[in-house]
Each structure stands twice: as structure tokens, then as C-alpha cells.
Amino acid sequence: MLTNFSRHPALMALAGLTFLASANPGLAHATFENGQAMQNSTYKAVIRIPHGCDGQATHTVRISIPDGVIAVKPMPKAGWTVRTSTRSYEKPYSLHGREVKEGVSEIVWSGGQLGDDQYDEFVFQARMTDRLPAMQTVHIPVVQECATAKVSWTEIPASGQDPHALKFPAPGIRIVAANQGGGHQHMAQHQHHHGMQAAPANPAEQVIRVGDLEITAPWSRATPGGAKVAGGFMRITNKGQSADRLVGGSAEIAGVFEVHEMRMDGNVMRMRALEKGLEIKPGETVELKPGGYHVMFIDLKKPLRAGDTVKGTLLFEKAGKVEVTYNVQAMSGGGGHDHGQHKH
């Protein structure tokens, strides 16, 4: 019976998978570190280049910027020269009350040396406008050039085609709708901090609203020394008329955030990432709890101690992004709320 989630062998499986992925760079594609972005927000794009060109080192990386992606700024990279090309937009964009008529069409990092047995990351910042349709993927073509060869990650799946069927898919970013219920959650947290309104007596019972969703009592659990992962738990209620999905998020203390489920595989409890997110049907409440659905904080920057709070965000396909704060419970808490632990 699973009692302590963070000691479970499933974690070893997770670590094993990570190792396997990095030990087989030849199988990997060019991808974005964070494959999700929200409309009308600034996105930090980290393109992971998994290898050179079939034995040769890569000296140039080119990225084409598609329509709908504006205010592009590449990050300089030691050992590489970065330059950009610009073009005029067919239809100007409006950004902070100004009209934007032209912008970056291509970023080129050149003069570097990325060996075929090495991996590297190339970073730029951009604004994802609402001309990118929500719940669809925008593809960003990437080309690696080597001495006499090149690798073109430029294949874009046809409608209905599985991107996994492509040999050199352009890396994609899934676009999520801009936050409709703008500001609700900010207000709730504000009032909580300043005591303007009677906050719930137990902060673990805080309710956060975003769009049609109510998120109740996010919590996490103290980690044993050296643990690199932790789970996040909460209840999510959908008061709307249509289904939504928890598709991603972030936590300030974790390098990677994933939405997971645990389920029995024979006699072994295993966890896996929910690739399509966690569905919250209209009128239903889904509980994220130890041994079931949870969000996973991976690559923890520090251990979690009882009484800590952890700030993060959740990203829903329709309701958009919301800020949440997890209350960290004692390791032996067994999921109950320990009223004595909070530092407020």
C-alpha cells in the first residue's frame, strides 16, 4: 500500500526515464522546454538542440518566426554570434497602445560549435498574440547547419496527422486562451495578504477562482532530505457548462512542472505524465491527492519543509493561467490539514 508518495519506486522509474532520454540523444528531436504559451503574454522560448548533423558539429542555428509571434528578442549566447532579420507585417499589431508594423522574422546564431555528442539550448523571448488560435499548436521551424550537412526541423503536421509520424518535425508550442477571468485570483490573494476580508481561518482552505473553476486548498508535503521531486495536491471544481483541462503550470521551487496520474499496473503503482492534461468536466470536482492525480514538482531547487508556502501557477486550457500558493504539510500528515504548522 502506498503511504509515502515521495519514496515510491515510481520515482526511480521517472529518474530512469530521464537518464535514458539523455543517453540516447540521437533519437531526440528539437523541442521547446516549455511547450505551452498563453495568448497575449510574453513567452520564454528555450529550444533544445539534441545533437549535431549526423557526425558533424553544428555551427549555425536558424529559427523562423511565424505570424502572430511578435516583440522577439534573442538571448545572446557565449561563443555564438546572434543576428536577426526583420520584415513588415501584413496587418499591424497593437501592443501597449502602440502600432507594431514590423518585427523579427528570423534569428540566426552562428560561429558556434555544438558537437554531435552534445546538447545545447537557444533562448528567445516573444509575445504570443491572440492571432495564434487557442488550443492549437504553432510550429517554429528550426534549421541546424554543419560543415557539409544540415538538419531541418521544418516538417509541420497536416491537420489530423500525428506529429510523431514525422521524421523532422518543427518544434511546436500549444497556445492557451488568454485568461478570461482576469484579476479574480489576484484580488483574492491580495485580500488574504492584507486581511481586508475575513480570510479562511485555515489558509490551506483558501479558494482561488479563475473563470468557471474553483481551486481549493492547494498543498504539498515536506520532502525527505535530497529528494528532487514533490507532489502538489488540491481540489478543482468546474462550475461552468463546458469541460476544461489542467494542461500545465509552474512552481517557483521546481525546474519542471508536470500533471501526473498514479495508477496500478499489476501490483505496482506507477505514475505518468498526462500528455493531454487533466480534464475537469462541467459540474464536477476532481481531487488531486497522494496516490491519484497530482501535479509534480521536478528538479526541486530546495527541500520543502512543513509550514513553508510554495508559489506557483496553474495553466488551464480555457480558464488560462492562475496563481496559487501551496501550503506544505508535515511528511507524516497523511493528507490531513495540520493547523499548527502554518507560519502566518
Ligand SMILES: [Cu+2]
Ligand atoms: Cu508524479
